[in-house]
Amino acid sequence: MTDLPRAAALASQRLRRDGVQLILWIVGAAVLAAAAYAGVQSAFDSDAARRSLLAAALANPVILLFRGLPSGAGEGAFVAFLIVPFLCLLAALMSTFLAVRHTRAEEESGRADLVGATSAGRMLPVAVALLHGAAANTVFATLVALGLIAVGLPVPGALVTGAAAGGVGLVFLGFGLIAAQVFRTSRAANTAGVTGILLAYLIAGIGNALGTPSADLQRMESAWPTWLSPFGWAENTRPFSDDALAPLLPALGVALLLSLGALASSHRRDVGASLLGERTGPAEAHAxxxxxxxxxxxxxxxxxxxxxxxxxxxxxxxxxxxxxxxxxxxxxxxxxxxxxxxxxxxxxxxxxxxxxxxxxxxxxxxxxxxxxxxxxxxxxxxxxxxxxxxxxxxxxxxxxxxxxxxxxxxxxxxxxxxxxxxxxxxxxxxxxxxxxxxxxxxxxxxxxxxxxxxxxxxxxxxxxxxxxxxxxxxxxxxxxxxxxxxxxxxxxxxxxxxxxxxxxxxxxxxxxxxxxxxxxxxxxxxxxxxxxxxxxxxxxxxx
Known part of the structure; x- marks a missing residue:
C-alpha cells in the first residue's frame, strides 16, 4: 500500500507527458474505424460489389498479405476485412513506443536514476508503464467500439473489433517492455519492437493467404501460420460475423507472460544496464x-x-x-x-x-x-x-x-x-x-x-x-x-x-x-x- 501514492504520482506525470500523443493515436483510430464504414457505404454500397471484391481476394490470396480475413459480404464483416489489421497495427505501434518511452528512454535520459534514488525501487517504473499502457489500450478499444456503434453497426461486432485491437496492443506492450530490458538504447528497443510488429503482421498475412477458401469465395479459413501471430488471433475473432472472443485468449496469455518477464528482469538488472551487452567498437574510426x-x-x-x-x-x-x-x-x-x-x-x-x-x-x-x-x-x-x-x-x-x-x-x-x-x-x-x-x-x-x-x-x-x-x-x-x-x-x-x-x-x-x-x-x-x-x-x- 505504501507504493500506491508513489505509483499514482508517477502515473500522473506520465499521463501529462503522453496526453497529446495518446489522444492522437486513440481518437485517430476511432475516427478511421467510423470513416471506414462510411467509405464502404459509398464505394461498395451493394452486396454484389462486396462479393466481387472478396471473391477476387480469395481467388488471388496474395492480396490477403495486406488485408484482413474475409468473413462474409455483410457491411460489418466487410468493414472488418478492410480495417481490423490496420487498427491492430496502430494499437501495436502505440503500445510499443509507450513501453520503450517510459522505461529504456527514461534510463537513457537519466530520469530513471532520480526515481530509483527514492524509495520507489526499480520495479515501480516498469509496473506503472504496464498499467499506463493497459489503460491506454482499454481506452483505445472502447473508443474504436464506440466509433463503430455510432455509425450504426451492431454492438457485439463493434465490441469484438475494439477488443481485438486492444488485445494486440497488450501483446506488444509486453513485447516493448521486454525489448527495453534486452537492448541498451531506446533506438534499438524501438527498432526491435517495430520489426516484431511487421513480422507478426506478415506471418498473419501469409497464414491467411495459405488458408482454405469457402466454396462461394466469401470466407477464408486461416492456415496454421496465422495462429503464430497476434494479428492472426485478432482477425480470427471475425467481428460482425462470428464475434468470437476465444481467439484472444492466447493474446492475453502472451501479454501476461511478457509483462511478468519484464518485471522480473527490471528487478534483477542495474538501472541503465541491459540483458544484451553492447559490442566493443574499434579504437579508431574508419576513414x-x-x-x-x-x-x-x-x-x-x-x-x-x-x-x-x-x-x-x-x-x-x-x-x-x-x-x-x-x-x-x-x-x-x-x-x-x-x-x-x-x-x-x-x-x-x-x-x-x-x-x-x-x-x-x-x-x-x-x-x-x-x-x-x-x-x-x-x-x-x-x-x-x-x-x-x-x-x-x-x-x-x-x-x-x-x-x-x-x-x-x-x-x-x-x-x-x-x-x-x-x-x-x-x-x-x-x-x-x-x-x-x-x-x-x-x-x-x-x-x-x-x-x-x-x-x-x-x-x-x-x-x-x-x-x-x-x-x-x-x-x-x-x-x-x-x-x-x-x-x-x-x-x-x-x-x-x-x-x-x-x-x-x-x-x-x-x-x-x-x-x-x-x-x-x-x-x-x-x-x-x-x-x-x-x-x-x-x-x-x-x-
Missing part, C-alpha cells in the same frame, strides 16, 4: 566515418534497408497484380473508380495499380527520410551530438548532412521499388510502358517524400521536442489521406493535401504533374528556413 554525413549514414543504414525491403515487395506486386485487378475491375465498377481516383481517370488500369502501390512505396520513402532527421534529434537528446559539434563541424553543416542522408535514403528506397516493379514486368511479360510508368511514379514520390524531410528539419530547428511526434504524425496523416482517402470517399481536393497523394503520376504516355510545383516550393522554403534558423539555435538535449 569512411570521418564526416557527419558518413556517420549518420552508418547509423541509419539498418533502418533504410528495412524500408527498402518493403519497397521491393510493393514494387514487385505493383506490376504482377495488374491482370488480377483488371479482372476484378471489370465486374466491380466501385473498385475501378477508387483506382481512378488514386491515379487518373484517363490512365490505364495497369498504371492505376502501379500508382496505388507506389503510394505505399512513397510512404516507406517518407519514413526513411523523416527517420534521418529524427536520428539527429535522438543524438542531441542522448548527448552524442556534442562531441560531433565540438569539432570543426558546424550546426548548419550537421543539419545539412542529415538532410542529404535523408534524401539519399529516400532515393534508395524508391530505386529499389522501381527495381522490384521492373522484375515484375519481366516475370509476367507485362507491357513495356510499365518501365517508364514505374520511373515516373517513383520520381513523383521522391518529390513528395522530400517535403516531409524538409518539414521535419524545420520542426527540429523551431521546436526540438516536437520533432518525433510531428515528424511521424505528418507522415501518418498523409498516409491515411493517400491510402484510405479514396476508400473512405474523401473529396480529391482533401486527399491531395497529402504530398503522397499529390505526387506526379504517369498517365498514358504522359505525366500528370499534379502538385509538383507547390511541393518543390514547400521543400525549398522549409529547408532554407531550417538551415537559416539552425545558425542561432542552441543544443536542446532535454527530451
Amino acid at each position: 569512411t566515418l570521418r564526416s557527419p554525413a558518413s556517420l549518420l549514414w552508418r547509423l541509419s543504414a539498418g533502418a533504410v534497408l528495412a524500408w527498402s525491403a518493403g519497397a521491393a515487395l510493393a514494387g514487385l506486386l505493383s506490376t504482377t497484380l495488374g491482370s488480377v485487378v483488371e479482372e476484378i475491375g471489370a465486374d466491380n465498377p466501385a473498385l475501378e473508380a477508387i483506382l481512378a481516383q488514386i491515379s487518373a481517370a484517363d490512365g490505364s488500369l495497369d498504371q492505376a495499380v502501379l500508382t496505388t502501390f507506389f503510394v505505399m512505396i512513397g510512404i516507406f520513402a517518407a519514413c526513411a527520410g523523416v527517420q534521418g532527421v529524427v536520428r539527429i534529434r535522438q543524438e542531441e537528446v542522448h548527448g552524442t551530438a556534442e562531441p560531433v559539434l565540438a569539432t570543426a563541424v558546424g550546426r548548419v553543416r550537421w543539419l545539412g548532412a542529415a538532410a542529404a542522408v535523408s534524401v539519399i535514403a529516400i532515393a534508395l528506397v524508391l530505386t529499389v521499388g522501381v527495381a522490384g516493379a521492373c522484375l515484375g514486368v519481366v516475370g509476367t511479360s507485362g507491357a513495356p510502358d510499365l518501365y517508364r510508368s514505374a520511373v515516373v511514379a517513383a520520381g513523383g514520390q521522391l518529390v513528395a517524400a522530400t517535403v516531409f524531410t524538409a518539414l521535419a528539419a524545420l520542426v527540429f530547428t523551431l521546436s526540438p521536442r516536437a520533432t518525433l511526434p510531428l515528424g511521424w504524425g505528418l507522415v501518418a496523416v498523409a498516409a491515411v489521406l493517400g491510402l484510405f482517402g479514396p476508400i473512405l470517399g474523401l473529396p480529391d481536393d482533401l486527399a491531395r493535401l497529402s504530398p503522397i497523394a499529390a505526387a506526379p503520376i504517369p498517365v498514358g504516355d504522359g505525366t500528370d504533374i499534379r502538385g509538383l510545383w507547390w511541393m518543390l516550393g514547400t521543400t525549398a522554403a522549409a529547408m532554407t528556413a531550417a538551415l537559416t534558423l539552425m545558425r542561432r539555435r542552441e543544443l536542446a538535449p532535454d527530451g
Whole structure:
C-alpha cells in the first residue's frame, strides 16, 4: 500500500507527458474505424460489389498479405476485412513506443536514476508503464467500439473489433517492455519492437493467404501460420460475423507472460544496464566515418534497408497484380473508380495499380527520410551530438548532412521499388510502358517524400521536442489521406493535401504533374528556413 501514492504520482506525470500523443493515436483510430464504414457505404454500397471484391481476394490470396480475413459480404464483416489489421497495427505501434518511452528512454535520459534514488525501487517504473499502457489500450478499444456503434453497426461486432485491437496492443506492450530490458538504447528497443510488429503482421498475412477458401469465395479459413501471430488471433475473432472472443485468449496469455518477464528482469538488472551487452567498437574510426554525413549514414543504414525491403515487395506486386485487378475491375465498377481516383481517370488500369502501390512505396520513402532527421534529434537528446559539434563541424553543416542522408535514403528506397516493379514486368511479360510508368511514379514520390524531410528539419530547428511526434504524425496523416482517402470517399481536393497523394503520376504516355510545383516550393522554403534558423539555435538535449 505504501507504493500506491508513489505509483499514482508517477502515473500522473506520465499521463501529462503522453496526453497529446495518446489522444492522437486513440481518437485517430476511432475516427478511421467510423470513416471506414462510411467509405464502404459509398464505394461498395451493394452486396454484389462486396462479393466481387472478396471473391477476387480469395481467388488471388496474395492480396490477403495486406488485408484482413474475409468473413462474409455483410457491411460489418466487410468493414472488418478492410480495417481490423490496420487498427491492430496502430494499437501495436502505440503500445510499443509507450513501453520503450517510459522505461529504456527514461534510463537513457537519466530520469530513471532520480526515481530509483527514492524509495520507489526499480520495479515501480516498469509496473506503472504496464498499467499506463493497459489503460491506454482499454481506452483505445472502447473508443474504436464506440466509433463503430455510432455509425450504426451492431454492438457485439463493434465490441469484438475494439477488443481485438486492444488485445494486440497488450501483446506488444509486453513485447516493448521486454525489448527495453534486452537492448541498451531506446533506438534499438524501438527498432526491435517495430520489426516484431511487421513480422507478426506478415506471418498473419501469409497464414491467411495459405488458408482454405469457402466454396462461394466469401470466407477464408486461416492456415496454421496465422495462429503464430497476434494479428492472426485478432482477425480470427471475425467481428460482425462470428464475434468470437476465444481467439484472444492466447493474446492475453502472451501479454501476461511478457509483462511478468519484464518485471522480473527490471528487478534483477542495474538501472541503465541491459540483458544484451553492447559490442566493443574499434579504437579508431574508419576513414569512411570521418564526416557527419558518413556517420549518420552508418547509423541509419539498418533502418533504410528495412524500408527498402518493403519497397521491393510493393514494387514487385505493383506490376504482377495488374491482370488480377483488371479482372476484378471489370465486374466491380466501385473498385475501378477508387483506382481512378488514386491515379487518373484517363490512365490505364495497369498504371492505376502501379500508382496505388507506389503510394505505399512513397510512404516507406517518407519514413526513411523523416527517420534521418529524427536520428539527429535522438543524438542531441542522448548527448552524442556534442562531441560531433565540438569539432570543426558546424550546426548548419550537421543539419545539412542529415538532410542529404535523408534524401539519399529516400532515393534508395524508391530505386529499389522501381527495381522490384521492373522484375515484375519481366516475370509476367507485362507491357513495356510499365518501365517508364514505374520511373515516373517513383520520381513523383521522391518529390513528395522530400517535403516531409524538409518539414521535419524545420520542426527540429523551431521546436526540438516536437520533432518525433510531428515528424511521424505528418507522415501518418498523409498516409491515411493517400491510402484510405479514396476508400473512405474523401473529396480529391482533401486527399491531395497529402504530398503522397499529390505526387506526379504517369498517365498514358504522359505525366500528370499534379502538385509538383507547390511541393518543390514547400521543400525549398522549409529547408532554407531550417538551415537559416539552425545558425542561432542552441543544443536542446532535454527530451
